[in-house]
Amino acid sequence: MRVSQLLNPTLREVPAEAEIISHQLMLRAGLIRKSAAGVYTYLPLGLRVLKKIEAIVRQEMDSKGGQEVLMPIMQPAELWQESGRWDVYGEEMFRLKDRHQREFCLGPTHEEIITDLIRGEIRSYKQLPILLYQIQNKYRDERRPRFGLMRGREFIMKDLYSFDRDEAGLDVSYQKMYDAYCRIFSRCGLAYRPVEADAGAIGGTGGTHEFMVLADSGENSVVYCPDCNYAANVEKAECRPQPVEAKAEKGERQLVHTPKVKTIDEASDFLKIPATSFIKSLLYQGDDKLFLVLVRGDREANEIKINNALGGFISLQLASPETVKKLLGCAPGSVGPVEVPPSLLVIADQEVSLMEYAVCGANKDDYHLVGINLKTELRIDQIHDLRTIVPGEACPNCRASLKEARGIEVGQVFKLGTKYSKALGATFLDENGVEKPCVMGCYGVGVSRTMASAIEQNYDESGIIWPIPIAPYHCILVPVSTKDTQVVEAAEKLYQELQSLGVEVILDDRDERAGVKFKDADLVGYPLRITIGSKTLANGQVELKERKGGDTRLVSLNDTAGQVKAIIEKGMSF
Amino acid sequence: MRVSQLLNPTLREVPAEAEIISHQLMLRAGLIRKSAAGVYTYLPLGLRVLKKIEAIVRQEMDSKGGQEVLMPIMQPAELWQESGRWDVYGEEMFRLKDRHQREFCLGPTHEEIITDLIRGEIRSYKQLPILLYQIQNKYRDERRPRFGLMRGREFIMKDLYSFDRDEAGLDVSYQKMYDAYCRIFSRCGLAYRPVEADAGAIGGTGGTHEFMVLADSGENSVVYCPDCNYAANVEKAECRPQPVEAKAEKGERQLVHTPKVKTIDEASDFLKIPATSFIKSLLYQGDDKLFLVLVRGDREANEIKINNALGGFISLQLASPETVKKLLGCAPGSVGPVEVPPSLLVIADQEVSLMEYAVCGANKDDYHLVGINLKTELRIDQIHDLRTIVPGEACPNCRASLKEARGIEVGQVFKLGTKYSKALGATFLDENGVEKPCVMGCYGVGVSRTMASAIEQNYDESGIIWPIPIAPYHCILVPVSTKDTQVVEAAEKLYQELQSLGVEVILDDRDERAGVKFKDADLVGYPLRITIGSKTLANGQVELKERKGGDTRLVSLNDTAGQVKAIIEKGMSF
Incomplete structure (x- = not known):
């Protein structure tokens, strides 16, 4: 190729619309142009990079026995109604009607379509396992599309779906994809980490890993162990109770006036008691249910863990100040666990359950309770891991001190189980002629996002530094x-x-x-x-x-x- | 590949939904499955065929200097409003709104997007010509999607757009694409013919050729010359006036009662006068304008030629019986050109202008006029080629007898001119610093349709007979x-x-x-x-x-x- 004949419009200035470096450099290097918010045209050099990533992905999928198919972008509402997702998917799904007023969506994902295909074609255990994938546009109506290809509304994904006879089969398919993903990102020349992650909204019961390209600009925070293989999204990372240097002393319960004290840090200063001796009490609302969450004063409550602990709400958030006032008679900053209504569920982080005496809000504005005896004065209904891990804590595997990194999620492998096969009736007859639902997994690579994240990881003040395998x-x-x-x-x-x-x-x-x-x-x-x-x-x-x-x-x-x-x-x- | 590991669900029975052979065989051979009306999933073998066709198309585009890009499927309404097509495109365009109520369409074609791109990047004549193409899904909301991949609502196209400095440059780009298309369909192993075609709804002023895969099941009728290279869509084929064996004799005008006679054939039998001596008179409505079209009694009026002759209506159809009655006082079958209102435009096919005496409707139910002297008794405002050619007529190039074939349109090359570059302001500065609009061409290949048409041309009672270059x-x-x-x-x-x-x-x-x-x-x-x-x-x-x-x-x-x-x-x- 000759540059004189190539459409490669480079820009000297940083376009005002571009906030992050990959977006800036892709525009400046003439790889993409915006057609609408979150919707881009790939120019010749950008498309070459994209196709190289696609080729690597395709080879690795094929080498694991994946069969490439191509499913529709336009998906009929009926299938999503069957799976139950049409009504819950919300505003992120683009919806449209055809001339006969039939409803469709632009596929954000393809579980419904592939499960519909499989239920029509698979009859016997002999036909399983089967791994089908495609590389194709996906659609997500982001509220604020930005960051170029990092968060577009039209973007390119590879999605593979596995269908197995049982959980053991799924484990095999899952491991195949895990290994393939490691090869994909290695072959792209990227520094990455597979991390344990939360199952989130896709549903399903099994495990999941996210593949993170490590970059300082990453939106995800990851903890990893320098000594063993452990790595996890901070949202997900298992916490062990950590020792506290100074425990709260045994004492008598006192109601202490703490005027103008809003935070635990302020209360700690005011009372001269370390934050580790406080109980942080948070009234949450999950759908229409209220409950109280307790974590140690120096910890952050982890909403994903809270939601998982209670079985999964569609909506979970801190209760409004009005709700707090109505139930407990105080502002949110003065909430405490002592003598709360018997009907209010109280769940505590495992570290709280190890405390003997503590300070907490008094359910009375501007007052704290000091010297609370947890054994005798508190009701705790359930104990879970409810907090977010902090770098420096012990690795749950090997006890080494965990480190932190920033990452961009470019892939996810996911055990779906039988959620979709049961909903849509994708069943097979086993060796004994018994009808069973297929056990499914789904596995995604953000192809266009991988391109952007490669730049976030490889650039300097002069421009992009492409890894050789994906250079235009x-x-x-x-x-x-x-x-x-x-x-x-x-x-x-x-x-x-x-x-x-x-x-x-x-x-x-x-x-x-x-x-x-x-x-x-x-x-x-x-x-x-x-x-x-x-x-x-x-x-x-x-x-x-x-x-x-x-x-x-x-x-x-x-x-x-x-x-x-x-x-x-x-x-x-x- | 091993068949035991391949998702290739073959069917012994012909699926009831499939009317044409390619649709039947693609379902039976396990190449595709329907996801919704006109929306399909390509199974592994189907996708392999598709990718082979794509690879051939890509090579031929690249060899002509085409640069591959990838444009969005989701296109903002604003660009279509700028070109003026948002309101006229009609029900065939899928439209949707995002969460902020901004309007988009699913691209049926990409003139607007590419012209928007070019106006942002091209400044000088030195950057021209430029040829950009993509291979991608297109969308068309067919009223009755059927025939499998032959007429889908989501289908795969290659579309290339050329931008030149002037008409001479466009001629070069057009010829390059014409040649490339010949190579593409030859390389796919298909019998095809490029035919002169009508410019139709895309607009533009220049020429256009359709590429037809020849198959008895084709929806298009084509005439071609066995001696020279001439071939054309019957809709478009130029007609020369053909000689008539027996001319109508000179006579006096007579009003003849022709009861129960509805057609010219019936009138010919009744009056014992050959149909070639009749004038067929048709009252047409183009948008809100009425006009009378005259062709010889044995000919078919050609609506595309009629519309082109009068400059292009958005809607053109025969006037309703009510309109005919109101204007001329009779039923449509008795319409004639004699003594029509002076304000009514009368246009005649060139063969009519060569007649001396004729029979025609009398504008009175159940009556004909015989012995009309065309010179003295008729007003003809314009003479054009307004009829559809008939196989056996003389080739307009070499006078050999034309033959007829059925074809499936799989490609079209099209001189757009400056319609879009003017509307969107895609201009460049020429050698003298004068701002000019780019001169555009567009060139499409129906990739998924080529796959279907290959089957229509190559099958027997046992199944498909793939040409080697595109076999799975x-x-x-x-x-x-x-x-x-x-x-x-x-x-x-x-x-x-x-x-x-x-x-x-x-x-x-x-x-x-x-x-x-x-x-x-x-x-x-x-x-x-x-x-x-x-x-x-x-x-x-x-x-x-x-x-x-x-x-x-x-x-x-x-x-x-x-x-x-x-x-x-x-x-x-x-």
């Missing part, structure tokens, strides 16, 4: 002058030679200053740049620069193609 | 018994050997009767079948059968792979 071209060839016929001829010859070796090379044949060409090359982020100038060429040499690290050296013209090929092969190996 | 696999290997270890081992060995030669081979390793395997192989339509049975194997032979033609022969086991490879290479060559 491996190598750019820059003749410094288009007037010097020797330079032009050498460039043309090397261009042909590189192509004949299978190197993906692009020739910057534009009549532009060298500085412009260098800036564009750095911005687009080709892994290798070969510069041909008259001076070095007189010595039979060209300059070879690696975008990553910036290593620059003079190379004999005759050796260049071979060296380039070797660097690329090394970069592609895995 | 080239060759199926059928061990007659899965119990005979020698047979199984020979099959496995040949399977490996064929794969190592790059032959796309599928092994039917199912524990099924040979008859079942043969039926499935014929139904799916693999071009080659190798059967390994114990008897022939004892002689070191296998049976090689070509699906097309049914040629069956015994081949030495050792020579088989080589022969298969040779047949496939021949079939792929072009």
